[in-house]
Amino acid sequence: MASNPLRPGPPRGSPPTEWTEAEKAEMVEYYKFCIEQRDNCIMRLEELYQEQKEMEKQAEDKDESDGEYQEIQIQLRENARVAADQVDLMGGYLDxxxxxxxxxxxxxLSLN
Incomplete structure (x- = not known):
């Protein structure tokens, strides 16, 4: 049976490829890197949430026509955009x- 050029790897039913020690180590390191980056995204989201709460409290004390109120609203929208980017990035790392x-x-293999 000819292998499918669109599907990488050995044909179905073939024994799994043997991993070299270097490949195993590289996979474990990449796994750890992805975990670290995922955790960084979570920490950044927590920071953005705290900042958002503080800014919303500041905005309550301002008049809507006040320039500072408008600046707070702009920053809140920017924070929401950054948070959405962090969620997308975290989703990529989870994938x-x-x-x-x-x-x-x-x-x-084992990731331990």
Whole structure:
């Protein structure tokens, strides 16, 4: 049976490829990097949330026609954009982690 050029890897039913020690180590390091980046996204989201709460409290004390109120609103919108970017980034890292976990599971490797 010819292999499908659109699907990488060995044909179905083939024994799994053997991983070299260097490849295993690289996968573990990449997994740790993705975990670290995911955690950084979570911390940044927590910081943005606290900043948003403080800014909303400041905005309550301002008149809507006040220039400072307008600046606060602009910053709140910017924070919302940054938070959305962080969520997207975190989603990407979670996707990569899922792929690595599936590869590890299918190859009988361990991430420990």
């Amino acid at each position: 990569i982690l899922h792929i690595i976990e599936k590869e590890v599971e299918g190859s009988g």
